[in-house]
Amino acid sequence: MRAMQIPSDHPLLLRIVDDLAANGWSQQNIFLPLDLTRALAAECRKRAAEGELAPAAVGRGPLSEVREGIRGDHIQWIEPGQADACDSYLGLMDSLREAMNRGLFLGLEDFESHFAMYPPGAFYLRHLDRFRDDDRRMVSAVVYLNDAWLPEHGGQLRMYLDESAEYDVVPVGGCLVVFLSGEVPHEVLPATRERLSLTGWFRRRGNEPF
Numbered sequence: 001m002r003a004m005q006i007p008s009d010h011p012l013l014l015r016i017v018d019d020l021a022a023n024g025w026s027q028q029n030i031f032l033p034l035d036l037t038r039a040l041a042a043e044c045r046k047r048a049a050e051g052e053l054a055p056a057a058v059g060r061g062p063l064s065e066v067r068e069g070i071r072g073d074h075i076q077w078i079e080p081g082q083a084d085a086c087d088s089y090l091g092l093m094d095s096l097r098e099a100m101n102r103g104l105f106l107g108l109e110d111f112e113s114h115f116a117m118y119p120p121g122a123f124y125l126r127h128l129d130r131f132r133d134d135d136r137r138m139v140s141a142v143v144y145l146n147d148a149w150l151p152e153h154g155g156q157l158r159m160y161l162d163e164s165a166e167y168d169v170v171p172v173g174g175c176l177v178v179f180l181s182g183e184v185p186h187e188v189l190p191a192t193r194e195r196l197s198l199t200g201w202f203r204r205r206g207n208e209p210f
């Protein structure tokens with residue numbers, strides 16, 4: 001599977017851009033091809049088995065710390081050139097970045113992402129994907145890598161869209177959720193089985209904080 005790029009005016013990408021403009025978020029149930037979803041899940045499991053995933057920290061910089069009472073996932077940041085499947089994913093995300101820049105004028109310059117594995121029972125309490133001292137993250141994107149996930153397995157992404165509206169996403173393999181990082185509070189509910197995803201952030205240029 002080679003680096004995968006789709007044109008930035010692909011109907012799927014235009015739909016995401018339209019949703020973001022209208023509502024600040026988008027869900028696409030059929031985003032990743034099945035073979036790519038499987039290859040990414042295998043890559044994530046391999047890294048977990050080799051001990052490369054580490055407990056995720058809360059906050060950034062020297063004050064960040066692991067706090068399982070806030071988030072219990074294990075993560076590893078991905079880099080280009082490590083695995084074909086990851087490069088395909090990064091290619092798709094780059095096409096999405098271009099589409100958002102064309103349609104929303106966000107000036108997104110880069111993308112950072114990590115594998116995340118939530119062991120059974122792990123969760124991530126309600127939060128925003130933006131640090132107090134660093135507002136470069138503009139758009140969050142999560143793709144799920146789970147085979148045959150059912151609602152009764154739990155593990156929903158719960159988004160708080162406004163005062164009265166909660167919306168739950170079931171983390172089914174191949175599904176993509178995108179939302180404005182600074183505007184949509186969300187949480188990850190505990191699941192009865194291991195939950196795999198790739199989470200990433202499109203960033204604009206900013207002053208690198210200390």
Ligand code: OGA
Pocket residue numbers: 116124129142156157186187188197199
């Ligand atoms: C995160 C996050 C959501 C999910 O990693 O910041 O909110 O559904 N993930 O995994």
Ligand code: MN
Pocket residue numbers: 127128129186
């Ligand atoms: Mn988040």
